Structures are given as C-alpha cells and as structure tokens.
Amino acid sequence: MASFGRFIRLAVGACAFLLVIAASAPCNAQQVNPTASSVKEQQLLQELNRIQGRVSIPDQRSGVLEQPAGRDWREFHNVTLRWIGGIAILGIIAVMVIFYLTRGMVRLESGRSGRTIVRFTAFERFVHWMTATCFIVLAISGLNITFGRPLLLPLIGFEAFSEWSQWAKYAHIYLSFPFTIGVVLIFLMWIAGNIPNKVDVDWLKRGGGIVGHDHPPAYRFNAGQKAIYWIVVLGGGAVAVTGYALMFPFYLSGIEGMQLAQVVHSIVAVLFIAAMLAHIYIGTVGMEGAFEAMGTGEVDLNWAREHHSLWVEEEQAKGQAPSGGTPKAMPAE
Amino acid sequence: MKAFVAALLFAAIVAVGVSILLNTIQQPSSVAFTTEGVRVGDPGHNLIGPG
Numbered sequence: 475m476a477s478f479g480r481f482i483r484l485a486v487g488a489c490a491f492l493l494v495i496a497a498s499a500p501c502n503a504q505q506v507n508p509t510a511s512s513v514k515e516q517q518l519l520q521e522l523n524r525i526q527g528r529v530s531i532p533d534q535r536s537g538v539l540e541q542p543a544g545r546d547w548r549e550f551h552n553v554t555l556r557w558i559g560g561i562a563i564l565g566i567i568a569v570m571v572i573f574y575l576t577r578g579m580v581r582l583e584s585g586r587s588g589r590t591i592v593r594f595t596a597f598e599r600f601v602h603w604m605t606a607t608c609f610i611v612l613a614i615s616g617l618n619i620t621f622g623r624p625l626l627l628p629l630i631g632f633e634a635f636s637e638w639s640q641w642a643k644y645a646h647i648y649l650s651f652p653f654t655i656g657v658v659l660i661f662l663m664w665i666a667g668n669i670p671n672k673v674d675v676d677w678l679k680r681g682g683g684i685v686g687h688d689h690p691p692a693y694r695f696n697a698g699q700k701a702i703y704w705i706v707v708l709g710g711g712a713v714a715v716t717g718y719a720l721m722f723p724f725y726l727s728g729i730e731g732m733q734l735a736q737v738v739h740s741i742v743a744v745l746f747i748a749a750m751l752a753h754i755y756i757g758t759v760g761m762e763g764a765f766e767a768m769g770t771g772e773v774d775l776n777w778a779r780e781h782h783s784l785w786v787e788e789e790q791a792k793g794q795a796p797s798g799g800t801p802k803a804m805p806a807e
Numbered sequence: 808m809k810a811f812v813a814a815l816l817f818a819a820i821v822a823v824g825v826s827i828l829l830n831t832i833q834q835p836s837s838v839a840f841t842t843e844g845v846r847v848g849d850p851g852h853n854l855i856g857p858g
Contacts, residue, residue: 532840596810604814648822655821771810 535729547733551740559620559744566748570755580761582777583687590772591786591795598663599771605656605706608649613747615642620740650717657710660703667694668703673784683781694785702753709746713739 518525525540594602618626618639627635674697680690682698690696695703716739719726727735757764763777775796778786789795 530844532842599810600814600817602814603811604818607815608818644826645822648826649818651825652818652821 535724538729541729543730544733547737550737555620555740555744556624558741559617562744562748563751566751570752570760574755574759577685579759580684582762582774582780584776584780586763586774587776589775589796591775591778591789592771593767593773593778594771596771599768601656601659601663602768604652605660605710608653608656609750611645611649612653613743613750615646616743617747618642619646620744647721650714650721653710654714657706657714660710661707664695664703668700670697670700674700689780689783691783692781692785693788694782696782698756702749705746705749709742709749712742713746716742 515525519540519542523541523543524538526538529537619642622635622639622642626638630638673691673693677690677692677697680688682696683689716735719735720732720739723732757768761781763774767773775786778795786795790797
C-alpha cells in the first residue's frame with residue numbers, strides 16, 4: 475500500500491512538473507509583435523511632409539522636427555540661385571559690352587538743333603531718381619546677401635565683412651520703404667503713356683532702330699521703355715510684397731510661405747538687376763542725348779524727332795514744343 | 808540736379824523715419840517670446856542686435 479502511495483505521489487509530481495514546464499514555454503503558434511502596426515518615421519514623413527508634435531515653448535514653430543522641403547529650399551538658396559544670378563548679371567554685362575563694341579553709341583544723326591523740348595518735369599525726375607538711387611543700394615546690399623560670403627569675405631576678412639554686412643542689411647531694409655513709394659508713384663505717374671498699342675508692334679518689328687539706322691516712330695514712351703516700365707512696376711511690386719513678408723517673418727505665412735517668398739524675391743531681384751543694367755546702359759553710354767531727359771528734363775528737338783516723333787507732334791499741337799525748325803544741324807558760328 | 812538732391816534727401820528722411828518707427832513698435836525676440844513660464848534670456852553681446 476505504501477508503494478502504491480509512493481507511485482501516485484511520483485505520478486502527480488511528474489505531471490505537475492510537466493505542466494509547469496509546458497506553461498512556461500513560449501507559445502510558438504501565435505506570436506504577436508505589439509509594435510507591428512505603429513506608425514514609422516518614413517510613413518509619417520510621406521503622409522504629412524514633415525514630422526512635428528506638441529511643444530510647451532511659446533514659439534509653436536519649434537514643434538516642427540523635420541521639414542524635408544527645407545532641404546530643397548536650401549539647395550536652391552545656396553546653389554541654384556547663385557547660378558541664376560551669376561549667369562543673368564554677368565550675361566547681360568557681356569551682351570552690353572559686345573553690343574557697344576559692335577554697334578557703338580546710337581548717335582544723333584541729324585545733329586543737335588540747339589532747341590529743346592521739355593521731356594520730364596521736376597517731379598517726374600524726383601520720383602525716378604529716388605527710386606533709382608534706392609534701387610542701386612538695394613541691389614548692392616541684396617547681392618551681398620547672396621554672394622557676399624563666398625566672394626567678398628575671402629577678400630576683406632571677417633571683421634570688415636561683418637561690419638559692412640550689418641550696414642548693408644540696415645540699408646536694405648530701411649531703403650525698401652522709399653523704393654516702394656517710388657514704384658507706386660512711377661506706376662501712377664506714367665501708366666497713361668505705357669499702355670501697349672499698335673505703334674509698339676511696328677516699333678518692335680523694326681527692332682526699335684537699335685540695329686542699323688532706322689527710326690521707327692514712337693509716342694512719349696517706345697516699346698522698349700514700356701517694357702522697362704512694366705518690369706519696374708510688376709517686378710518692383712513682387713520684390714516689395716515678398717520683401718515685406720521676409721521682413722516681418724511668419725506674420726503672413728508658415729515656413730513654406732517664407733521659403734516661397736525668398737525664392738520669388740531672389741529670382742525677381744536678380745532678373746530686375748539685369749534689366750536695370752540694360753536700362754542704365756541705354757540711358758547713358760548707349761544713346762547720345764538720352765541722359766538729358768532725366769538729367770535736366772529737356773531734350774534736343776532733333777533727338778526727340780528722331781526717337782519719339784509722334785510725341786513731338788502731340789506736344790507741338792498742344793503748343794508745348796517749338797514748331798517747325800529744320801532737322802539739319804546749325805553750322806557752328 | 809535739384810531734383811536729384813531732393814530725391815536723396817527724401818529717401819534718407821523716409822528711411823530714418825521708418826527705422827525710428829519700427830524700433831519703437833517692435834520688441835527684440837528675447838523680450839517678445841518671454842512668458843511667465845519660459846524666460847528667453849539675454850542673447851549676449853556677440854550677436855547682431857540691440858545692445
């Protein structure tokens with residue numbers, strides 16, 4: 475009887491032992507990975523285009539951890555923009571040099587008559603020169619922002635570059651206000667004379683007389699000048715709007731808007747600079763008798779007849795220009 | 808020449824006037840972003856800015 479009891483105890487003990495072993499073994503048939511369906515970083519990035527969360531810092535923008543579009547923007551800002559700007563500005567300078575060496579200055583073929591006609595009033599010249607001088611400073615300070623560090627810093631060193639850039643930045647920001655005022659005034663002052671018409675089509679077909687010795691008729695502003703007008707108004711408007719968006723960061727948009735503002739501001743600005751270099755060329759070196767229009771406000775009558783014949787007729791009809799007169803040069807006496 | 812000089816003068820006056828106006832209206836970021844819970848400290852003297 476005792477041996478039977480020992481056998482029972484042995485059997486129960488063995489069963490209990492086996493049960494413990496079986497219960498503690500891992501269940502291989504149904505293994506569950508608890509993080510299998512949780513969100514991965516790449517999935518989040520693709521769906522939201524960014525990784526962001528909640529932060530307790532007052533500046534909520536610090537909650538954005540990754541914004542991959544920013545890397546594309548950085549590539550544009552550091553590389554692409556510098557290529558675009560370099561090609562546009564150096565390119566237009568090269569074209570002007572070649573043009574001057576081959577075509578030369580556009581001369582006043584019938585010579586000076588000695589009589590003048592008022593082309594621009596004092597107020598018009600005031601507005602033009604205010605906008606133009608602001609543009610020069612804005613252009614130089616703006617180019618410093620893009621090209622200063624790689625091109626100027628190695629030449630003048632950190633201390634000088636830092637001091638210069640500080641002043642350039644203040645100049646850029648504060649002179650933008652008179653520049654914007656000037657662009658608005660230019661728009662209002664000269665909109666009437668800058669609406670494109672059929673005379674402009676003919677003028678353009680004849681190349682504006684820039685090649686050869688043609689003198690296609692034009693009113694107060696020819697097609698080339700109308701192009702400059704609209705570049706100033708539209709380009710100036712674009713740099714002003716995007717510039718103020720950049721000057722007052724995140725007032726109008728989030729980070730994508732700021733990146734877009736910088737892209738538009740910088741591309742329009744470098745193209746604007748290229749266009750204004752051509753404008754400065756034709757108004758100074760490129761054409762005899764042109765600078766006086768903005769310098770003194772009066773141009774030689776023969777100059778006006780050669781380049782703006784329809785405008786001279788209008789002015790003579792209004793009694794605001796000397797009528798008649800010979801188109802030939804008066805002999806010096 | 809008068810128009811040119813007047814233009815420079817006017818641009819300078821507007822620029823200086825705007826700088827005075829903006830400096831009066833705006834606060835440095837260390838002041839603007841400080842709250843009771845978060846103190847954004849003095850940025851120091853080796854950065855561009857006031858002081």
